[in-house]
Every structure is written in C-alpha cells, then in structure tokens.
Amino acid sequence: MEIIMAVLAGILFTTGVYNLLQKQLLRIIIGTGLISHGAHLFILTMGELKTGAPPVLTEGIENYTDPLPQALILTSIVISFGVTSLLLVLAYRAAKVNGTDNMEQLRGNDYE
Known part of the structure; x- marks a missing residue:
C-alpha cells in the first residue's frame, strides 16, 4: 500500500510542477x-499505513497507529486551503485589473 501511495504522491508532485x-x-x-x-x-x-490499528495507546495493545502524521496533515490542509483561497483572490484581482491572466503579458512581455 505504501508503494501505491508513494507513486500517487510522485504523480501529484509531477503534475503540480508541470x-x-x-x-x-x-x-x-x-x-x-x-x-x-x-x-x-x-x-x-x-x-506507516496500518489498517485496523487503534490511533491511541491503551493497555495491552502493542501495534498502534501514530496520530502525529494525521494531525500534521489536518493542519496542512487548513493552511493549503488558506493559501489557495488567497491565490484565487489575487489572481481574480490581477485578471480584472489587467484584463488577462497570462503571466507573460502580466510581466510586460508581449510574447505569444
């Protein structure tokens, strides 16, 4: 399962950079x-993906899921939502003021 998740994360990184x-x-x-x-x-x-393991320690349980990555992801989701909404507002304002969303034209270059 970790291999599939790593490949999927790599695909997301690749398409994101593109x-x-x-x-x-x-x-x-x-x-x-x-x-x-x-x-x-x-x-x-x-x-480490573990299915069926409890997320917290209780008596008699030796195999448990670490809750720290889940908490970090939850915090990261909130931050990425804020950054995405800020970028959308800035892009909307820049496109409305300048009449274009093309980065070359926004830089002042008239390459097409």
Whole structure:
C-alpha cells in the first residue's frame, strides 16, 4: 500500500510542477494545490499505513497507529486551503485589473 501511495504522491508532485510552469494563473494555482495534496500523501505514507490499528495507546495493545502524521496533515490542509483561497483572490484581482491572466503579458512581455 505504501508503494501505491508513494507513486500517487510522485504523480501529484509531477503534475503540480508541470502546472506551475504554465502561463495561465489558474493553472499555477491548480499546481500549488496538487503539490500540497502530494505533500499530504507523502506525510501520510511516512507515518506507516496500518489498517485496523487503534490511533491511541491503551493497555495491552502493542501495534498502534501514530496520530502525529494525521494531525500534521489536518493542519496542512487548513493552511493549503488558506493559501489557495488567497491565490484565487489575487489572481481574480490581477485578471480584472489587467484584463488577462497570462503571466507573460502580466510581466510586460508581449510574447505569444
């Protein structure tokens, strides 16, 4: 299961970086979201996936799931939601003021 999660995280990182290198602002924002989701899966995989194990220690249990990666992912989800909403508002404002969402035109270059 960890192999599948690692491959999926790698695919998310790859597509996220590809979208970050695009010219449209919306694709750049989607790329940041994909990279954050890849980081969530990577953190979850580092915590060793254990199915059916309790998340807290109780008496007589030797195999338990570490709750720290889950808490880190929950915090990361909130932060990535805030960053994504901020980027969407900034992109909307930049597109409305400048009339375009193309990064080359926003930089002042007229390459097409």
